[in-house]
Amino acid sequence: xxxxxxxxxxxxxxxxxxxxxxxxxxxxxxxxxxxxxxxxxxxxxxxxxxxxxxxxxxxxxxxxxxxxxxxxxxxxxxxxxxxxxxxxxxxxxxxxxxxxxxxxxxxxxxxxxxxxxxxxxxxxxxxxxxxxxxxxxxxxxxxxxxxxxxxxxxxxxxxxxxxxxxxx
Amino acid sequence: xxxxxxxxxxxxxxxxxxxxxxxxxxxxxxxxxxxxxxxxxxxxxxxxxxxxxxxxxxxxxxxxxxxxxxxxxxxxxxxxxxxxxxxxxxxxxxxxxxxxxxxxxxxxxxxxxxxxxxxxxxxxxxxxxxxxxxxxxxxxxxxxxxxxxxxxxxxxxxxxxxxxxxxx
DNA sequence: AATACATAGTAAGGGTACCTGATTAAAATG
DNA sequence: CATTTTAATCAGGTACCCTTACTATGTATT
Numbered sequence: 365x366x367x368x369x370x371x372x373x374x375x376x377x378x379x380x381x382x383x384x385x386x387x388x389x390x391x392x393x394x395x396x397x398x399x400x401x402x403x404x405x406x407x408x409x410x411x412x413x414x415x416x417x418x419x420x421x422x423x424x425x426x427x428x429x430x431x432x433x434x435x436x437x438x439x440x441x442x443x444x445x446x447x448x449x450x451x452x453x454x455x456x457x458x459x460x461x462x463x464x465x466x467x468x469x470x471x472x473x474x475x476x477x478x479x480x481x482x483x484x485x486x487x488x489x490x491x492x493x494x495x496x497x498x499x500x501x502x503x504x505x506x507x508x509x510x511x512x513x514x515x516x517x518x519x520x521x522x523x524x525x526x527x528x529x530x531x532x
Numbered sequence: 533x534x535x536x537x538x539x540x541x542x543x544x545x546x547x548x549x550x551x552x553x554x555x556x557x558x559x560x561x562x563x564x565x566x567x568x569x570x571x572x573x574x575x576x577x578x579x580x581x582x583x584x585x586x587x588x589x590x591x592x593x594x595x596x597x598x599x600x601x602x603x604x605x606x607x608x609x610x611x612x613x614x615x616x617x618x619x620x621x622x623x624x625x626x627x628x629x630x631x632x633x634x635x636x637x638x639x640x641x642x643x644x645x646x647x648x649x650x651x652x653x654x655x656x657x658x659x660x661x662x663x664x665x666x667x668x669x670x671x672x673x674x675x676x677x678x679x680x681x682x683x684x685x686x687x688x689x690x691x692x693x694x695x696x697x698x699x700x
Numbered sequence: 701a702a703t704a705c706a707t708a709g710t711a712a713g714g715g716t717a718c719c720t721g722a723t724t725a726a727a728a729t730g
Numbered sequence: 731c732a733t734t735t736t737a738a739t740c741a742g743g744t745a746c747c748c749t750t751a752c753t754a755t756g757t758a759t760t
Contacts, residue, residue: 371645374649374652381546381671384686385671387595400551402746404745418708428748434708457707481543484542488666498656500548500549506648572716599720606739624738
């Protein structure tokens with residue numbers, strides 16, 4: 365069962381990284397205004413992918429309750445990062461629109477390479493990218509299997525965000 | 533600057549994994565009662581490493597405010613996972629002790645190998661472990677540099693938790 | 701047209717993880 | 731013995747989420 369032990373070790377390391385990264389920024393604070401997939405950040409990210417969505421659409425493709433969506437949108441409005449406009453076709457729906465400031469906020473949430481990544485050599489970086497791609501691909505597949513609508517959305521969301529520097 | 537691009541790509545993949553894992557459990561829910569390094573879980577983890585700590589000690593080694601510590605300890609008491617005993621040496625301090633139930637809670641927070649790790653081959657698993665070890669080692673170093681007291685504590689915390697199956 | 705039902709959004713209230721400021725009680729120190 | 735430091739707590743606040751109503755507005759049915 366050397367096989368199993370290898371899987372456990374790797375899974376453990378991954379989990380360790382996951383947990384460590386939660387506290388890393390707090391402690392080694394470098395004031396990077398990261399945009400996370402939570403709350404307001406989640407909304408902004410979704411709007412980057414496609415602007416002028418209704419709150420309902422946002423809720424659906426983010427897997428959040430409409431109430432939470434409403435809350436975060438309201439907070440973003442107060443921060444002038446989005447505006448709300450009533451749809452002319454259906455006066456019940458509120459379309460959420462990114463403001464220039466909102467767009468800027470997303471851009472400026474710099475995607476810096478953290479120092480700990482710098483410790484890897486060139487070939488190690490390549491290895492890591494390959495491995496992590498396999499892992500995230502499998503994760504997307506699982507998410508997709510559990511919720512076909514969501515999966516694709518998140519894939520697009522992350523692709524546009526984390527591979528941006530690559531597109532240029 | 534192919535070098536830089538590789539670093540960015542790897543960092544992006546890591547960030548993508550980090551964000552994806554936040555939503556993974558919600559969506560692909562498999563009811564694994566994970567013990568995270570947050571709030572009450574953080575306290576439990578610290579107590580696994582060393583029992584009968586004062587709230588002050590907990591706060592210090594977890595990098596939390598004493599007020600939050602107090603709050604989480606209180607919640608754990610209500611859940612019968614820890615008990616409080618007044619120190620005989622210093623009647624100001626409340627020692628926090630794990631109950632059998634608390635110990636059980638930690639044990640049962642199974643450290644399962646998530647399905648997406650299974651997609652990697654044997655040699656890939658080995659590679660991943662090596663790479664992640666380098667990364668977490670660098671993270672610990674950074675944390676340690678920022679806060680010498682904390683760093684060591686967390687290292688011990690995670691080592692005891694995520695490498696337990698390995699020690700056996 | 702009138703009634704019934706479905707849908708977009710909101711209000712109210714709740715839970716968890718954190719934080720700061722102020723306060724109490726007990727210990728340490730001058 | 732009076733002052734200062736320390737351990738813990740209370741009060742109040744923010745961000746992220748949810749559930750249970752409830753209000754508009756739209757659509758379908760009678």
